[in-house]
Amino acid sequence: MTENSAKDGAYNYAYLDEQTKRMIRRAILKAVAVPGYQVPFGGREMPLPYGWGTGGIQVTAAIIGRDDTLKVIDQGADDTTNAVSIRRFFARVAEVATTTRTEEATVIQTRHRVPETPLSEGQILVFQVPIPEPLRMLEPRETETRTLHALSEYGVMQVSLYESIARHGRISKAYNYPVMVNGRYIMSPSPIPKFDNPKLDRSPALQLYGAGREKRIYAVPPYTPVKSLDFDDHPFEIETWEQCCELCGSKESFLDEMIVDDDGKRLFVCSDSDYCERRRAPAEAAE
Amino acid sequence: MSDLRTLAPGLADPSHDAQQLFRAILDAASHPGRIVSLPSAPAGPGALSSAATAYLLTLADRDTPVWLASDFDRPEVRNFLRFHAGAPIVAARAEASFGVVAAGTPQPFDGFNLGTDAYPDRSATVLIEVPDLQSGPMRHWRGPGIADRTSVGIAGLGDAFWDDWAANHALFPCGVDLVFTAGTELCALPRSIAVEV
Ligand SMILES: [Zn+2]
Numbered sequence: 001m002t003e004n005s006a007k008d009g010a011y012n013y014a015y016l017d018e019q020t021k022r023m024i025r026r027a028i029l030k031a032v033a034v035p036g037y038q039v040p041f042g043g044r045e046m047p048l049p050y051g052w053g054t055g056g057i058q059v060t061a062a063i064i065g066r067d068d069t070l071k072v073i074d075q076g077a078d079d080t081t082n083a084v085s086i087r088r089f090f091a092r093v094a095e096v097a098t099t100t101r102t103e104e105a106t107v108i109q110t111r112h113r114v115p116e117t118p119l120s121e122g123q124i125l126v127f128q129v130p131i132p133e134p135l136r137m138l139e140p141r142e143t144e145t146r147t148l149h150a151l152s153e154y155g156v157m158q159v160s161l162y163e164s165i166a167r168h169g170r171i172s173k174a175y176n177y178p179v180m181v182n183g184r185y186i187m188s189p190s191p192i193p194k195f196d197n198p199k200l201d202r203s204p205a206l207q208l209y210g211a212g213r214e215k216r217i218y219a220v221p222p223y224t225p226v227k228s229l230d231f232d233d234h235p236f237e238i239e240t241w242e243q244c245c246e247l248c249g250s251k252e253s254f255l256d257e258m259i260v261d262d263d264g265k266r267l268f269v270c271s272d273s274d275y276c277e278r279r280r281a282p283a284e285a286a287e
Numbered sequence: 288m289s290d291l292r293t294l295a296p297g298l299a300d301p302s303h304d305a306q307q308l309f310r311a312i313l314d315a316a317s318h319p320g321r322i323v324s325l326p327s328a329p330a331g332p333g334a335l336s337s338a339a340t341a342y343l344l345t346l347a348d349r350d351t352p353v354w355l356a357s358d359f360d361r362p363e364v365r366n367f368l369r370f371h372a373g374a375p376i377v378a379a380r381a382e383a384s385f386g387v388v389a390a391g392t393p394q395p396f397d398g399f400n401l402g403t404d405a406y407p408d409r410s411a412t413v414l415i416e417v418p419d420l421q422s423g424p425m426r427h428w429r430g431p432g433i434a435d436r437t438s439v440g441i442a443g444l445g446d447a448f449w450d451d452w453a454a455n456h457a458l459f460p461c462g463v464d465l466v467f468t469a470g471t472e473l474c475a476l477p478r479s480i481a482v483e484v
Contacts, residue, residue, distance in 0.1 A: 013302045022348055025309050026384075029346075030408035032316045033464045033477035035431045039408040063313065065306040122314075150404035182431050182479070184460065204434075206317045221317045221432035 014061045014094040024062035024217070028208060031219035036181025037149070038132050038216040053111055053128030054212030057086065060109050060126050063208075064090060069097045071105035076113040076254070076271035100274050112175075114196040116253045116275040119205035121222060127190045132211035132218065134178045134188040154186050157229065165234050174239070180227045181220055189226075195238045195254045200226040243268040248279035293363070295332045297371035298344050308345040315466070315475040320428045320437040322420045328471045332367040335359055338468035339387055339414045340367075347374040347385055354383035354399075356392055358416075383411055390417040390443030394451065396463045407460040410478070417443040419469045430480035441467050441474065449484050456481055 078100040102117035177194035207220040230236035255268040270276035298304040315323040331340035380398040402410030423442035462478035
């Protein structure tokens with residue numbers, strides 16, 4: 001009787017049918033119980049192009065309710081086409097309030113960044129994941145990677161990182177830098193810059209990761225140790241910049257390089273648009 | 288045949304109630320030891336608590352067989368779960384996705400599916416109906432979802448129960464996940480959590 005209470009009469013509330021939501025919800029609970037392990041889930045295809053972030057959208061659709069406030073970011077920005085489309089989609093099919101302010105959001109769906117503003121307990125960060133398997137580039141066979149995770153046999157990853165050091169003098173991976181979750185599973189943090197990896201460690205927020213094409217869900221519960229892989233003689237390091245943000249002056253945030261004129265003049269600005277705007281208008285933000 | 292006239296009602300608003308209940312359950316699962324009060328939990332059939340009933344209505348369906356301990360294995364409970372959730376009731380613990388047992392049952396989670404090293408997600412979730420979630424002896428819980436440690440006093444459980452739990456936790460990443468239920472409240476104990484006796 002109320003399964004169709006969404007404003008959009010053609011769809012069920014939050015777009016997915018109840019059985020699909022239940023299946024995804026069960027997968028999320030198992031993912032939370034085994035942090036960093038990729039839970040396969042079934043279900044039908046979302047009629048959306050994969051680049052849209054179907055895995056993240058499915059997770060968000062399975063958890064979101066009318067009491068939520070949703071923020072969507074793509075590369076750190078709330079105003080990109082992708083972020084705007086996803087935000088409008090959920091405003092329509094799930095009747096949720098939306099925001100660009102990190103601390104106001106109860107659910108944050110993201111592609112390629114973790115917000116600069118520290119997250120708090122009760123918030124849920126939903127990552128859109130293109131390739132969930134951290135060992136895929138090293139071992140294409142699914143049966144093999146599954147066995148390696150089962151045995152916690154991660155030598156192949158260690159060798160790969162050490163080869164990078166031998167070749168480049170350091171671990172050259174700047175995005176999707178692999179992590180060890182709670183000392184047990186190696187996990188792909190999705191294509192966030194390694195700059196964001198420390199924010200995953202013992203975060204008070206719940207992290208959910210959804211991969212649409214490969215149909216995998218994985219999770220990091222609050223306060224769970226997340227360690228970026230490294231070696232004693234080559235400890236993990238994040239990116240640093242000599243410049244600060246051209247707009248807000250931040251020295252702490254992840255900067256995007258922009259080319260601003262035909263002469264190739266370059267400047268650096270915060271990738272997190274909400275963080276940057278709020279720093280530029282502190283009086284307004286404090287009200 | 289079940290008599291629909293005597294069937295207890297399920298969720299009043301299936302889509303939104305299930306969403307709200309799921310978020311409460313997710314809150315509990317991601318903060319083990321936290322006592323979570325369930326919104327709009329319906330009264331349970333038979334001896335089934337409101338919280339256990341809400342849990343099953345939110346997550347069980349035709350794909351998830353349910354095993355009921357003898358305290359709960361009554362026609363009104365079976366009919367309720369079949370009618371409102373479509374969940375098959377199975378006779379063997381090993382076949383169940385969800386189990387419901389009472390505190391004090393010997394070896395309460397023995398024989399349930401533990402999952403495999405390759406697919407630990409296939410393990411069962413067992414609901415343990417207890418008298419209450421705070422008046423028992425305090426024990427320290429540690430693990431994912433808990434900042435440092437938390438003290439939890441689930442009532443109705445003996446030392447043997449916690450020995451069994453230690454053995455289950457040692458199977459990680461395999462092992463069952465537990466949810467303690469009492470009245471309209473629940474508290475989750477995923478396999479990842481170590482309990483100090
Ligand atoms: Zn800035």
